[in-house]
Amino acid sequence: MTGISIPCSFLHLKHRHLSSLWLASRSQRRQPNDLPSQVKTLNLYLSLWWFKLQEFNSTSGLVLFFAVTTSWRGASVELLLPTTSCSPSVDDTLSDTPGDSLVTSRPALQRESHFQPEHKESWLMAFRKALRRTAVVGGGAVAAAFGLSQLMEYRKTQARLAHVAAEAEVKVPYADELPSRQNQLEALRDTPEFDVLVVGGGATGAGCALDAVTRNLKTALVERSDFSSGTSSRSTKLIHGGVRYLQKAIMKLDYEQYMMVKEALHERANLLEIAPHLSAPLPIMLPVYKWWQLPYYWAGIKMYDLVAGIHCLKSSYVLSKSKALELFPMLKKDKLVGAIVYYDGQHNDARMNLAIALSAARHGAAVANYTEVVSLLKSKDQQTGKERVCGARCRDIITRQEFDVRAKCVINATGPFTDSLRQMDKQEISNICQPSAGVHIVIPGYYSPDNMGLLDPATSDGRVIFFLPWENMTIAGTTDTPTNVTAHPIPGEDDINFILREVRNYLSPDVEVRRGDVLAAWSGIRPLVTDPNSKDTQSICRNHIVSISDSGLVTIAGGKWTTYRSMAEETLDAAIKSHSLSAEPCRTVGLMLEGAKGWTPTLYIRLVQDYGLEKEVAQHLASTYGAKAFDVAKMAKVTGQRWPIVGKRLVSEFPYIEAEVLYAIKEYACTAIDVIARRTRLGFLNVQAADEALPRIVHIMGKELNWTQEKRTEELEAAKTFLYHEMGYRSRSEQLTKTSEINLDYQEVVRYKNRFHKFDKESKGFITTVDVQRVLESINVQIDENALHEILNEVDLNKNGQVEIDEFLQLMSAVKKGQVSDSRLAILMKTAEETLDIRGPVTVDRSGGGV
Numbered sequence: 001m002t003g004i005s006i007p008c009s010f011l012h013l014k015h016r017h018l019s020s021l022w023l024a025s026r027s028q029r030r031q032p033n034d035l036p037s038q039v040k041t042l043n044l045y046l047s048l049w050w051f052k053l054q055e056f057n058s059t060s061g062l063v064l065f066f067a068v069t070t071s072w073r074g075a076s077v078e079l080l081l082p083t084t085s086c087s088p089s090v091d092d093t094l095s096d097t098p099g100d101s102l103v104t105s106r107p108a109l110q111r112e113s114h115f116q117p118e119h120k121e122s123w124l125m126a127f128r129k130a131l132r133r134t135a136v137v138g139g140g141a142v143a144a145a146f147g148l149s150q151l152m153e154y155r156k157t158q159a160r161l162a163h164v165a166a167e168a169e170v171k172v173p174y175a176d177e178l179p180s181r182q183n184q185l186e187a188l189r190d191t192p193e194f195d196v197l198v199v200g201g202g203a204t205g206a207g208c209a210l211d212a213v214t215r216n217l218k219t220a221l222v223e224r225s226d227f228s229s230g231t232s233s234r235s236t237k238l239i240h241g242g243v244r245y246l247q248k249a250i251m252k253l254d255y256e257q258y259m260m261v262k263e264a265l266h267e268r269a270n271l272l273e274i275a276p277h278l279s280a281p282l283p284i285m286l287p288v289y290k291w292w293q294l295p296y297y298w299a300g301i302k303m304y305d306l307v308a309g310i311h312c313l314k315s316s317y318v319l320s321k322s323k324a325l326e327l328f329p330m331l332k333k334d335k336l337v338g339a340i341v342y343y344d345g346q347h348n349d350a351r352m353n354l355a356i357a358l359s360a361a362r363h364g365a366a367v368a369n370y371t372e373v374v375s376l377l378k379s380k381d382q383q384t385g386k387e388r389v390c391g392a393r394c395r396d397i398i399t400r401q402e403f404d405v406r407a408k409c410v411i412n413a414t415g416p417f418t419d420s421l422r423q424m425d426k427q428e429i430s431n432i433c434q435p436s437a438g439v440h441i442v443i444p445g446y447y448s449p450d451n452m453g454l455l456d457p458a459t460s461d462g463r464v465i466f467f468l469p470w471e472n473m474t475i476a477g478t479t480d481t482p483t484n485v486t487a488h489p490i491p492g493e494d495d496i497n498f499i500l501r502e503v504r505n506y507l508s509p510d511v512e513v514r515r516g517d518v519l520a521a522w523s524g525i526r527p528l529v530t531d532p533n534s535k536d537t538q539s540i541c542r543n544h545i546v547s548i549s550d551s552g553l554v555t556i557a558g559g560k561w562t563t564y565r566s567m568a569e570e571t572l573d574a575a576i577k578s579h580s581l582s583a584e585p586c587r588t589v590g591l592m593l594e595g596a597k598g599w600t601p602t603l604y605i606r607l608v609q610d611y612g613l614e615k616e617v618a619q620h621l622a623s624t625y626g627a628k629a630f631d632v633a634k635m636a637k638v639t640g641q642r643w644p645i646v647g648k649r650l651v652s653e654f655p656y657i658e659a660e661v662l663y664a665i666k667e668y669a670c671t672a673i674d675v676i677a678r679r680t681r682l683g684f685l686n687v688q689a690a691d692e693a694l695p696r697i698v699h700i701m702g703k704e705l706n707w708t709q710e711k712r713t714e715e716l717e718a719a720k721t722f723l724y725h726e727m728g729y730r731s732r733s734e735q736l737t738k739t740s741e742i743n744l745d746y747q748e749v750v751r752y753k754n755r756f757h758k759f760d761k762e763s764k765g766f767i768t769t770v771d772v773q774r775v776l777e778s779i780n781v782q783i784d785e786n787a788l789h790e791i792l793n794e795v796d797l798n799k800n801g802q803v804e805i806d807e808f809l810q811l812m813s814a815v816k817k818g819q820v821s822d823s824r825l826a827i828l829m830k831t832a833e834e835t836l837d838i839r840g841p842v843t844v845d846r847s848g849g850g851v
Contacts, residue, residue, distance in 0.1 A: 170214050170587060174362045181668050185396060187220075187366035189403045194220045194366075195581055196572075197392060197407035199373050199421060201225075202232040203349075203561055205413035206356040207568035207588075209365045214591065215572065215583040219365040220405055221357070222394055224372030225487065226674045228353035231415050232561065233678055234489075234524025236440065236478055237470050239272065239279055239345030239562050241265035243304055244457070244464050250303070260543045262307055264562045268345050269311035271562065274592050275355055277599045277626035279347035281313040282468065284453040285328055286340045287506060294318070294338055297457070301342045316342035328452055330511050341452075346468065349561065350678040351624055354667060355594040356564075362594070369668055370397040376424045377404060378551060388552045389425060398670060409579040411571060412555040416485045416527040425553045432545075433557065434528040435485050439495035440477030441728070442520040442685055447474040447503075447511070456506055465502045473519065473685050476503055480526075489523035491728050496521050514818030519686045521728030529558040546574050554578070565589075595626025607633055612645025620655035625663075635659040650693040656680045661700040672698050672719040683722070687729040694719050742806075742813045752812045755833050756805055766802040768792070772828070779835045791824045 179187075196212040198205050201223025213219040223229075241264040249257035272279050286301065288294050301316045317340070324339035325331055331339075361367045377391040391406035412421045419431040447467075448454065454467035467476050479495045496518060504513045531545050544559030544567050556571040569586045576583050599622070607618035611633040621629035636646040636659035647657040664679035675697050676683040676690045683690040694716055702712045723729045744752070759767045759775050769788045776783060783791075795803050795811050803825070814820040 170363065170591070171216075172362050173364045178358065178361055178666060181368060181670070184361070184366050184368045185371070188222070188368055188371070188394065188405050191218070191220070191366065192406065193391075194218045194405065194407040195583075196220070196409050196411060196575065197222070197405055198411045198413055199392065200413035200415060200417075201227040201353075201357060201367070201369055202230055202413065202415050203228070203353045203356065203564040204415070204556055204559065204567055204571075205411075206353055206360060206367075207564040208411050208413055208556065208571055209360040209367060210356055210363070210591075211565075211568040211572045211586060211588050212583075213360050213363045213365040214587040215576075215585070217572075217581060217583050219360070220407060221360065221365060221367040222371040222373060222392070222405070223367075223369045224397065226369045226670070226678060227357045227668070228350040228678050230487070231524045231526060232353045233350035233684075234438075234440070234522050235349045235561050236438075236466050237346055237349055237468065237475060238282075238466065239268045239347050241268060241304065241308065241344075241562070242560070243301070243342070243455070246304055246307065247300055250300075256543065258307075260563075263566055264560060265308040265311050267563045267566055269308075269313075270565065270589055271347070271352075272313070272345050274590060275347070275352060275596050275626075277595055277623055278352050278355060278593075279345050281343045282346040282453055283314075283341050283343055283451065284455050284466075284468070285319075285324065285331075286342070286455045286457060287324065287328075287331055287336060288338050288340065289335045291337050294340075297340050301340050304342060313343040313345065316340060328449055328454065330447060330449075330507050331454075332506055332508050345562075346453075346470065348471075348624065348681065350681065352593075354678065355596075358594040358667065359591075367668075368396075370670055371395070372397055373421065373424070374402060376410065376421075376553070377406065386550065389549075408581060409575045410553055411575060412553055412557075413571075415557075416525040418527060418529070418555060418557045419485075422549070422553070422555060425549055425551055429549075432529050432531075433485065434530060435483050436526045436528050437481050437483035437489060437495075437523050438478035438526055439491045439499065439521065439523045440475055441491075441496055441499050441518050442470075443474050443476065443513075443517045444519065445469065445472045445474055447507070447513075447517075454506060456502055459502045460505075465499065467503060467506070471681060471685055476500075478524075483523075483525060485525065488726055489525055490725050490730075491521040491523045495523070496728070512818060514821050516814070516819050516821030516823075518728065519688070520684055522684065522726060527557055544570075546571050548574060548578050552579060595628040598627035603627070603629065611636065611647075612643070613647045614644045614655070617644070617647050617649070617655045617657055621657075621660075632657075632659050632663045635662050650680075650682070650696055651689045654682060654685065654689060656682055656693070658696070658700060661697055662704060665701065665704055669701075672701060672715045673722050675701070676719060677722070677727075683727050687723045687727045690727070691720065691723055691729070742809050743817060744809065744813050748812070748816070749809065752809055753805065755829055756808050758833055758836065759829065760805075766804045767808075768802045775832050775836075776828075779832055781832070791828065794823065795825050 195217040196208075196219050198208045198212070198219070198221040201221060205221060205223070206227065209219050209221040241261045245257050245264075246261045248254060249261060272281065286297055288297060298316075298318055305312045305316055319327070319339040319341060321333075321336050321338055324336065325333060327341075328339075357367055371394050374393040374395050376389050377393060378387045379390045380386070381388050389410045390408070391404060392410060393402060394405050395402045412418060414421050416433060416435050418433045419429075422429055422432070448469045450469055450472075453469065456465040456467070459465050463480055465476065466478070467474065469475075476499050479498060481495070483489065497515070500513055500515060500518070507513060529545055531547075544563070545555075545557055546567075547555045547557075549555070554571060554575045556567055559567045565588050569588065572583070572586065575581065603626075604615070604618040604622040607613050607621060607629060608615055610630075611618075613621070613633060613636070618629075621632055625632055633646070636657060637648060638646055639648055647659065650656045650658060650661075660680055661675055664675045667679060669675050669679050672694060673683075676694065682693060698707075698712050698716050698719070701707065701715070707715070742749075756767070757763065759771045761771070761774075769785065769792060772788060772792070773783070773785070792801075792803055793799075795807055797807050797810070798804070811820065811823060811826055815823060815826055820826075
């Protein structure tokens with residue numbers, strides 16, 4: 001008969017003892033048949049159990065955990081013995097003193113044991129049997145505890161959702177129509193005192209405003225630029241818990257990071273529920289090129305599912321090499337052994353941010369973009385005599401008018417600019433923000449499948465690269481480099497080339513990844529922070545922090561896009577407590593955002609049927625505006641064509657229509673940049689297409705907002721500057737410069753000169769629009785003169801209205817090297833040459849109509 005002899009004192013082990021037990025079990029000699037992947041896989045699972053047991057704080061669970069650890073790792077420890085009569089006291093083998101070894105050495109066990117050699121074999125059999133039983137019991141106990149925790153969490157979530165459903169007759173004063181920006185500014189000026197003033201209109205700031213107003217607090221929000229103009233619109237577009245964070249948490253036994261991942265996975269599920277039109281689950285493939293990595297990565301991804309629990313979107317699965325290539329044909333085949341697919345969420349980040357802000361406005365919050373804080377208002381506390389923040393002096397950037405906004409509590413949610421507002425409160429305070437730049441690029445959609453992303457878990461410098469389909473394009477990123485805080489971050493050429501190199505490593509050699517295929521690029525500043533309350537002020541906080549200054553300024557900094565709602569909830573809880581505000585509990589779990597109520601996956605069909613919109617346009621409107629898409633469709637003008645009946649596109653290759661510009665003004669768009677970058681995403685998808693659409697956008701906005709000609713010109717130039725610097729147009733255009741080298745062999749030079757001379761009949765050494773137009777007419781091709789000027793201007797480096805032979809050769813050299821792609825002039829001249837060659841000269845005999 002087997003048994004376990006454990007004194008009661010063992011049940012009082014603290015978590016620090018578990019760490020020692022864990023290290024002790026790891027220190028045991030590895031068996032010969034152990035493989036690195038087996039060890040790593042077991043470590044992952046055991047670490048996850050450790051995290052789960054810390055959640056439950058169960059000492060009996062800790063004992064079982066150690067039993068399972070020793071059974072799986074083959075460690076010989078004195079917790080399990082064949083009979084109680086021959087076991088030494090555990091008090092002799094375990095110490096409650098921190099730092100003492102918790103496991104006796106093997107010789108010590110042999111000295112204290114009373115086994116005779118003839119009983120050794122039977123003892124070993126009994127020992128193994130006990131280990132197996134303990135493993136089963138331990139596994140069952142942990143599984144039962146885990147299942148119970150998930151059931152409790154599920155019931156708790158359902159209870160909160162039921163609360164929201166019951167209370168969601170939360171007052172919505174502006175359910176039918178949003179107040180205008182002018183009305184919002186008047187509310188800011190005329191309200192004697194708000195309960196909460198939020199500074200910052202990113203995801204966190206808008207989340208704080210929505211949380212506050214749904215608690216029946218009188219709420220205001222100001223943003224010095226546009227909603228989501230900063231980091232919140234320049235993300236990887238993922239709603240995720242963070243696979244790499246979970247890996248770090250397990251490898252380093254970091255409970256804080258583990259809980260951050262768990263919280264993010266809960267918030268992921270909530271965000272997918274409250275804005276289904278703007279978000280959706282996305283399968284992401286992790287290709288594996290070494291056999292031993294397959295079980296290792298599989299265990300890690302399965303653990304990601306396990307941590308998500310009932311919030312798991314879909315279960316991950318393993319693919320064979322052939323199946324992986326079938327789903328992702330662009331993948332590199334060499335040495336590929338298989339792949340693992342897991343699910344995360346994806347969203348339209350700028351539109352999601354805007355939906356949160358608009359939801360706050362509909363619930364009664366006074367929100368205003370292009371309204372900056374000039375200074376903080378302070379008053380003396382009558383009881384303590386200390387100065388307290390009581391509002392802010394604000395300036396309307398458009399009219400330059402200043403006014404005071406008074407509030408009982410001011411919340412600093414300014415992202416990378418956190419320290420700027422903190423220093424308005426106290427000048428000598430030290431910085432807590434450690435800005436980090438992340439660059440993303442957009443390349444054509446043919447680089448990835450329509451509904452499958454790719455994760456590179458270990459790039460050449462240890463970073464993680466995502467390769468994702470988004471808005472019918474492919475987005476790749478991100479980098480992570482220290483930077484300075486700026487309102488206008490610029491993507492660097494080095495970062496763009498780094499991403500392209502990493503993408504090439506995972507794609508088939510048949511797929512040529514060209515620099516010229518980068519359609520847009522941007523840089524976002526991630527506001528990493530140090531905890532001001534920590535003694536070690538140099539350490540970066542992996543999660544967000546909420547701090548309250550002596551004067552009462554509440555600061556929320558750091559964190560992730562995915563967890564904006566829980567961050568806002570925590571911030572408001574702290575603000576309510578510190579400022580003694582009278583408020584109701586948080587109601588934002590399950591609270592549907594702008595456009596979500598009434599949306600269905602088939603809503604676009606009604607748009608096609610009821611309004612005569614193109615299918616692609618209808619799908620875009622439904623996925624961007626949700627149920628509000630009908631309001632946009634009503635504003636669309638008749639095209640005068642048989643089909644589509646309504647909805648004139650801004651540019652032919654994208655489904656954005658002119659009516660969206662008018663609707664953007666209702667959504668507080670004040671500039672052309674707001675439309676191309678955040679109301680539509682044209683500037684993030686293709687800078688050339690956005691540049692092409694700008695004159696029409698400025699014309700529509702100018703007519704609606706009564707802009708003068710001077711204002712229209714100013715807006716057009718500002719938007720072009722934005723595209724040139726912040727959206728990567730500069731990097732794209734600099735691929736072809738006056739100093740570009742001509743890297744062509746002799747035969748290529750001869751071929752391209754012959755092509756050029758077919759347009760330059762007089763051998764002038766240059767061509768103009770007249771020359772090109774003459775050749776095109778000869779092959780019955782008609783191109784608008786303005787469009788022809790634009791085509792030549794792309795190659796006219798001297799900007800003298802003509803393209804010289806050297807400029808043409810520089811263009812063809814850049815096309816050959818992949819620095820330039822989709823050059824309209826290069827394709828046009830090649831097509832014209834091929835047509836002329838096919839036709840050949842017309843003979844005199846046939847010109848008369850003879851046979």
